[in-house]
Amino acid sequence: MIKSLLLISYDELKRIFQTKAIASVMFIGIFLYFFFYPQPYLHEAIRDVPIAVIDQDNTNYSRELIRQMDANKSIKIDLHIADLQTAKSLIEQRKIYGALLIPYRFQQHILEGAPSPVIYYGDASYILIYSNVATAINTVAGDFGAKISISRKIAQGTDPAIATNNTAPFNTQLISLFNPQSGYATYIIPAAFILILYQTLLIGSTLCRLFSKNSEFEIKFIQQQSHAASSALLLLSGKLLTYLALYLIYFIIYTVFANYWYDLPRLGHVLVSLSFIIPFILSTALFGKVVSHFVHTVSDVFCLIIPSSMIIFFMTGLSWPKELMPYLFHLIGDIFPAVPAIVGSVKINQMGANFSEFSQQYWHLWILTIVYFCIAFILEKRYVQKAMIANASKES
CATH class of the missing domain: 3.40.1710.10 (abc type-2 transporter like domain)
Structure with missing residues (x-):
């Protein structure tokens, strides 16, 4: 079982770096965003x-x-x-x-x-x-x-x-908590970086399944299995292992290294951040697997996911207070892992929040992980069953 998981994970990793469409998003895009996205905001304070x-x-x-x-x-x-x-x-x-x-x-x-x-x-x-x-x-x-x-x-x-x-009976002293420079970069970049991780992982996870369907490795793997449920579970788990390992590295780059590189404040502990981001990575990757069952081409993926990022960023409450939004917007935002992830990550990394202060977002991400895992498992099981039936008809 462990050997099968590692083989599936390795096959997914190869697919990420050997398929141009996926590598451009999950590797090249990650580093291009890191270096070029913050550049317009680096001169934070408005002068003269x-x-x-x-x-x-x-x-x-x-x-x-x-x-x-x-x-x-x-x-x-x-x-x-x-x-x-x-x-x-x-x-x-x-x-x-x-x-x-x-x-x-x-x-x-x-x-x-x-x-x-x-x-x-x-x-x-x-x-x-x-x-x-x-x-x-x-x-x-x-x-x-x-x-x-x-x-x-x-x-x-x-x-x-x-x-x-x-x-002047009293003097007023303004203290900018969590944003000492009162700058736009300090406010927007940490949240935008989480959105970038979400978007690239969601697109990459969706594309990986589109390119892995009917691949030689998966066909051979399914042929060797006798139960559709166990095959679907192994395929999902092995692929999630790849995304988890890869995006934990990206998360450290985006939330630890980036803060020193761009001189952004950071108050949270790395281990707390990593423990919080694990359900975010899992839920986003699983969401991508669910979406992949309803799209059929690469252009469909980009046309569907990229426009939704603007909606997601709005629903986090960073561009407009959530308290002033209709309740329907809150419900819509709850289905996207990026919304609780952005709010919780900013609380931890920029505001030094303890567990009680970000626990709502933490459990929200785990609930999304469980929900999307169940849906993705059912859909993957159906796919494996069809593949087994098709294989059996060929042999007969």
């Missing part, structure tokens, strides 16, 4: 976003505010323009991403103690850029107003310490 200024006041206060804005690391005052129509044209040409308007009598209103708002017109189609610039402008404007208020109170005879405390 070009914006224009419309200074209608042109006073000492307005010029000082502009200087402080330009000194902020998120903003670069690229142009001084005369009107909003020019700003709109420049935004449409993507030469700037917004315009800051300082209105007439800005300094006069401040000296009179009246509010004098500044207005930012930003291109909100780039939400990350817009939010960063808007936050920077609010911060600088708030600090600028606080300093003026403090100076006015001191000039009126208020003690400097009291004036400062009255204006």
Whole structure:
């Protein structure tokens, strides 16, 4: 039995590396994704976003505010323009991403103690850029107003310490947990890497069965067996052994080596991560075996699986909170191993979660493993029975 398992596993491994369509996904694709997918995200923080200024006041206060804005690391005052129509044209040409308007009598209103708002017109189609610039402008404007208020109170005879405390009674310190750089790469790459492992394994597992059907090895193996159930069990188990060994290596590369290579935070223990990922590998490979019974060509596999990856990523709650999705979306997401795997892996590796905090995703993956194993076994048994019947008819 062990010899049969190893022979089946070895045959599957040969198929992976000798079949171009499979090798391009399960070997070449794995390493291409590893090196090229993170590249656009490596410069995580948004710096020096070009914006224009419309200074209608042109006073000492307005010029000082502009200087402080330009000194902020998120903003670069690229142009001084005369009107909003020019700003709109420049935004449409993507030469700037917004315009800051300082209105007439800005300094006069401040000296009179009246509010004098500044207005930012930003291109909100780039939400990350817009939010960063808007936050920077609010911060600088708030600090600028606080300093003026403090100076006015001191000039009126208020003690400097009291004036400062009255204006800013407490200081706010923001701490970015699990994402110290507050960067997009730290947020998106660990989750995307699990999705890549899922997609390549699902496609590879499906293609392997398409190419193994009626192969010389499997026909010979089935001919040597007397029971369809034991044959189906051996075929499934031997192939799962191959995927498990191969993807445990890939998982270590993607979640351990990648974190050092791309300077991503990692808090989880390797052994905990590996124990969690085992049911993910098994359930995904078995899901691929189930899918393979309903597709017939290589193009069918790619047309079916690749578009579903976008849906899966959406259902993880990383692009939009799951709490705001209809319950039907939760149910659909529950059938894909990638959804609990992404959530659980991020909890373990990036957030340092203990077992009680990721146990829901862990048992979810084991349930999917059992369900897909039962379905795959039934389908594989039917395939073996047909092969045995066909073989028997040939001999007779």
